Amino acid sequence: MNNLVVMKNQQAVTSSLQVAEVFGKNHQHILEAIDNLTVENSTVKSMFVEGKYENSRGREYRQVYMNRDGFTLLAMGFTGKKAMRFKLQYIEAFNQMEHQIQTGGFQIPHTMADALRLAADQADQIELMKPKVLFADSVATSKTTILIGELAKVLRGNGIDIGATRLFQWMRAKGYLISRKGTDWNMPTQKSMDLGLFKIKETSISHSDGSITVSKTTKVTGKGQQYFINKFLAIKS
Template sequence: MDNLVIMKDKRAVTSSLQVAEVFGKEHKHVLRDIENLKLDQSKIGPMFMTGNEPDSYGRDRKVIYMNRDGFTLLAMGFTGKKAMGFKLQYIEAFNKMEHQIQTGGFQIPHTMADALRLAADQAEKIELMKPKVLFTDSVATSKTTILIGELAKVLRGNGVDIGANRLFEWMRTNGYLISRKGTDWNMPTQKSMDLALFKIKETSISHSDGSVTVSKTTKVTGKGQQYFINKFLAVINRVGDSYDRVNS
């Protein structure tokens, strides 16, 4: 349950995906509950923001981000001892993130994705449009994992023109993700696992009929983030150097 609350557009928010995972609910049911809330109260619109994130197969899916008030409204209907514990964890996470934002502390990254974005911003100020800074071993030893779609956003922040779907395709083409269609499609290849570039996160989902299914999601490790970002930045640097030589 890492990163219960994240910073998005300088606001502390959580996502419908994260809520579904933490409270053991199907994502479609969380989306339904949010839509019902929005129908009942016209003034709660600003509490929710609609976005998209790729699923484990690289396909876009609807995600709703919510601030503290939106989460509070939604979680009112979640009952049970476990649910109460998760609510308290969320309250603590919102408090920490909002304190960082209010005090300017969000300048100090709290997640690996934020750290990489901050590093990208600093590199751009030093050398506009020609990033030279490669990420250090401290990234590789981080225990924080991110989705492949989040890695694509970090790459775009570093000047790499790539989206989530194209990044999934590139990883399949280059042997990092399994390309054959089936239950293991977009799962890490043995090569990737040997390099410790990915981890597979398994989430148990309980259904109303009593059955339990397991959802598998490929996540990029700290070492994997360093590996792929440096790989793409190295290409940009080579292209930039070639351009300089041609025009010098």
């Protein structure tokens, strides 16, 4: 479960979209809960900041960033064993990010010597990470979509022992693909589309009787490829 907490404006935060995904809740319900918190007590407004995200169709939707206090208030209403486990993981993620900020992971140099030393250290780290970063960035921004079966091959190339059939099963079980039998079986769920993980390719097929049917194929976006690779590598580790 990578990137539960990120750095934004020199503060450790998470987003409503991330919280909805981790806790398995409807994103709109999370937004409504945040709105209720800020309406009931205006003093908590500073814990939440409005933001936007773009889905696979290029449409912008609302999301909200929150700091540790905002997340704590929001998560108070989440119950159950799984919810408790996720809360603890979030607390640990906030602790790690805030520790980095306090101990220099995101330090601001105060002298020219400190600035030069920090620049040299960062250059070394960037050079070491360069192949991985270039791969991740190129995949995330790629316009090329691939089939789920092809994603299974990419995962195997990254040391994940999984085939196409098991990958489909995993995606259905985790709520990325629709599991109910019918015409939309194995189509992306709304959550997956909102996250920009998939695109649906539609192909018109002409039949000898003159009728035309439309075939729909689920394809993984560049962002989705990076997302699932990171997901499985995190599970593996």
